[in-house]
Amino acid sequence: MSKYTPMIEQYLSIKEQAKDAFLFFRLGDFYEMFFDDAILASKELEITLTGREGGATEKIPMCGVPYHSAENYIQRLIEKGYKVAICEQMEEASATKGMVRRDIVRVVTPGTVMEGKVLGDKSNNYMVCVTETDGMLALAACDLSTGELYVTSVPDSKEWLLDEINIYEPSEMLGDGHLLDFVTSRMSPVGRRVVYTSWDKSKDDLVRDQFGEATWARLTEERRRCVSRLISYLNETQKRSLGQLTQISVYEPNHFMILDPFTRRNLELVETVRERSKKGSLLWLLDRTETSMGARLLRRWIDKPLLSSNLIEERLEAVDKLYHQFIFREDVRAQLKEIYDLERLVGRIAFGSANARDLIALKLSLARIPSLRELCAESPSKTLRRIAQTLDSCTDLCALIEEAVADEPPISVRDGGLIKEGYHQRLDELREASVNGKRWIAELEAKERAATGIRSLKIGYNKVFGYYIEVTKSNLASLPEGRYERKQTLANAERYITPELKEKESLILEAEDKMVDLEYTLFSELRSKLNAEIPRLQKLAEQVAEIDVYQSLASVSSERGFVKPELTTGYDFVVEQGRHPVVEAVMKDGGFIANSTVLEEADAHILLITGPNMAGKSTYMRQVALIAIMAQIGCFVPAARAKVPMLDRI
Structure with a gap:
């Protein structure tokens, strides 16, 4: 004879598949956890630990979270380094005799999070x-x-x-x-x-x-x-x-240039040493991107400076043209500003977790691409014109979403309201049946008030009893004999139904159920169509991100008075009136004193830098390193003139 109930036995058998994870076990509108999972989760999530009768002599520890808000709890566990196995009901309880079949549909780990606060908009989650x-x-x-x-x-x-x-x-x-x-x-x-x-x-x-x-x-x-x-x-x-x-x-x-962890940290490329903050780093200074994918690409460029002079010159050419064309640069920024995070929108579409609002965000983004493409095609930059030649505007996908998805859809894809009128004939017919039914309900309410003389009589609805006629107890004497069937008694009122109300209720609810199911089916079909176009959308996202980085580097270079570096294949490193880009940016009085660097093959191979504490020796060395890195990612540099060789390591 089993020690536990069939449901707990099912839980234990599934838990065997995810021993090192919290098992979120779906029971109706909640994800429940039992035994050790419940004890640990109650502490980590600060939720109430209760107990449940499960066939054992003592109550089984239990805690749970509502399924509609489970994502927040999952994120909190992931942030603490745990993983979570999601166990769903694989069939409707109403259509099943005996135990509902359940199975793990996904295991969420720190590296497989698809949405939420764990994912930084401007950083990758590798x-x-x-x-x-x-x-x-x-x-x-x-x-x-x-x-x-x-x-x-x-x-x-x-x-x-x-x-x-x-x-x-x-x-x-x-x-x-x-x-x-x-x-x-x-x-x-x-x-x-x-x-x-x-x-x-x-x-x-x-x-x-x-x-x-x-x-x-x-x-x-x-x-x-x-x-x-x-x-x-x-x-x-x-x-x-x-x-x-x-x-x-x-x-x-x-x-790519080799930068060991100590060099990265001391140069404060993407975060500061003391506070581990973006502010005060080279990334902070150079990031004027308008899109999240552009910001992530900029960080990758800073992390991996190039060793190919041809590729660097391509980048510098685009930055140079944007640098000298202020109006053109601002027009590009204006289009980019309206583009959402295409990479992650596409990721959710492929993953099957995109909702209707995600598709609206995709539509609004795609609507900006033709104008962006036209700007790049007419630009003075060869690099931008080359990008424009292969830039797929995806106007067909934009039109597909525009035709199908409501302009202001709900977050949930299971509650209806996703699909536009006129998109699907059968859906329109069901909507008309639902609207007519509700109109009939309103007319019945007015008719019953007139027939009974009870002005406070109303027709309401809840999921338990369906539609009902509610009459306060002070007006019960005014009801005609035999027409109303009592359904529910409240403290101050009685609720009734009539045969005609019950008949109309079944028609309305049937239409609404079918309508919601059909909307979800149509939405899923649309998502599948977009899923088939993932490579096109990903290529587009890459190109938009590249354009965004170019304008970002050009904007900062123009604002800070940087100059285009001269790249050489020799050994000479010459900087005239160089400045430390970040120190200069954070100094309130703008009083950074420019200085020069001359390292030449024929003369000085090495500079021996001496001086008292606080003389600026380390700032000077970091300045030279940052100028080299900026040049090799394709950015202008803080100097009056800079001749920079290809450095393979700093």
Whole structure:
């Protein structure tokens, strides 16, 4: 004989599949937690711990959260480094005899969050996988919310591995145990979840299915294994299509400047040393982006300065033209300002979690693309004109959303009100039936008031009793005999029904139920159509982000009086009247004294800098480093003139 009730037995069997996660077990309108999960969750979430009879001699610890607000509680647990398994009812309780079938539909981890406060608008949320194969170290980094997936590898170099992981600042790391142990011993584990995984050759097919045979063939063996490990983990936890992952971006480490973690920290590239704040960093100074995806791309450029002079010159050419064309630059900014976060909107569409308001945001964004494309096509910049030639305005997708989705839809996709009138004939017919039914209800209320002389008589509705006629007790004597059937007694009133009211109620509710179901079906079909166009939308998001970064660098350069650097393939590094860009920006009196730097192959290879404390030695050295980094990301620099060679490491 079982120790627990069938429902608790079902909970325990499902919990076996998610031993290291909080199991959010759906019971009606709540997600419930039991046993140790409940005890720990009540402390972490500061919610009431109760008990439930479950067949055992003692009450089972239990706590729960409403399903409609569960996202907030899940976010709080994720922020603390936990993971959460979502267990849903897989069938309607009303249509099932016996126990409702339940199953885990998704496991939320720090690296797989798709929305909410955990995701910073201007920062990525990366998951990193690190593996070793035949002496080669591979690293794959994925932001599931934007659909980005990068992979690279080098001969065995654990120091390189630390440098690369620091660039991505992952919220979750997985891969080979010995590599993860090394990384966590050298980095603070706070805020990062670590998962030991092993390679399973049978999972390679997941990568082939996801990205195609051609992409698989281009990957080296160590990169294949690393990506395979990552995709396998995502499939196991997300249990749904990963349609937002459409391409693997392969890069070689020697294409970018090497910046070790100490250099990044001391130069305060993306955050300050003391407060770990963006304000006061190089990123803070250069970020005048108008879109979230532009801000994220700018950070990636700062994290990885280029070593290709051709690519840098392309960037500088666009920045230069925007720098000298103020009106054109402001027109571009005006269009970008109205564009939402395309990358994450597309990610939610692919994930199946986008609601109608997300589609409206997508429509409003796409409506701005034709004007942005026209501006770039007519610009004096070759780089921007090149982008415009391949910029897909996606006007067909914009028109599709415009035709189907209501202008001001609700947040929920299950409550109706999503689809415009005129989009679907059957839906319009059901709406007409519902409207006519409610009009009939209003007319019946007026008629009954006239027949009984009771001015306070009203017809109401609730989910338990349906439609009813409510009469205060002081007016009961005015009701005619035999016409009304008592339904419910209140403290000060009685509620009644009539045969004709009951008949009309069934017609109205049937129409409304069918209407809501049909709207959800139509919305899901629309979302699926957009899902098929994910690669187009992702390419568009990349191009918009690139344009945004160019205007940002141009705006800051113009505002701060920066100049275009002269890139050389030699060794000479010459800066005339250089300034530390951030120190100059934060000084209230604007009193930063410009200085020069001359490092020439034929004369001075090294500068020996001496002076008392507070003389500015470290500021001077950082200034030179930042000028080099700014030049190699394609930005103008704080100087009267700058001749900058290609630096492979700082």
